[in-house]
Amino acid sequence: MVKQSPERAVITAAPDLETKSTPSRRKGKTTFEAILVTAGELLAEVGFERLTTNLVCERAGLTPPALYRYFPNKYALLAELARRLMDAQDEVFLAWLDRGDAAARTLEEAVTKGIELRTELLRVTRSQPGGMSILRAIRAVPVLQQVRIESREKVVAHQMKILAELFPRVSAAQLEAAVRLSEEVGYGVIEMLLEDPSLDVDRVIAESAWMSALYYQHLVPR
Structure with a gap:
């Protein structure tokens, strides 16, 4: 069974728009900012519909768990x-x-x-x-x-x-x-x-x- 990413699942209720956590350590802050910068750049390139958390991870050189540690879905991002x-x-x-x-x-x-x-x-x-x-x-x-x-x-x-x-x-x-x-x-x-x-x-x-x-x-x- 293929597991759907949060933004590809059928949304029956309003998605969670809050970040899971805010990093306090330097490495976490760097990752957090890299995710946001990358997401902003990709949003400008591919638009909202084609933007996915997997695409952000690929561009930023991160694993999905690293992103989901802070953002539950692309809407929160x-x-x-x-x-x-x-x-x-x-x-x-x-x-x-x-x-x-x-x-x-x-x-x-x-x-x-x-x-x-x-x-x-x-x-x-x-x-x-x-x-x-x-x-x-x-x-x-x-x-x-x-x-x-x-x-x-x-x-x-x-x-x-x-x-x-x-x-x-x-x-x-x-x-x-x-x-x-x-x-x-x-x-x-x-x-x-x-x-x-x-x-x-x-x-x-x-x-x-x-x-x-x-x-x-x-x-x-x-």
């Missing part, structure tokens, strides 16, 4: 890649908020700060192994969308606290709608730039920064 990407993006955005960059004094200053934010978000996304492919996997695989949702809710909650002070006359409901809309647009801009290399990156980033700045400049009680 992709979830960890997705969390790392979301965390990297969130770190940039939350630091931008905490510096007070959302409180621009002029429209031009708001645009400049918006350009800086989007440029850095694009940079950190590109720096992640398989960054664009991870975003595609999050969009295409329902069980991975929870990672994106958790990231979004964290950013929205933090942004709401700061913008509530900047827009005291705007209702919480209207402000939340604005925050969620602008957050999704910003996320979509990064995806668009990564998906289409023919686009003028500077122009797209600048135009999206202008859109956001003008929108918030006119965010008044309605």
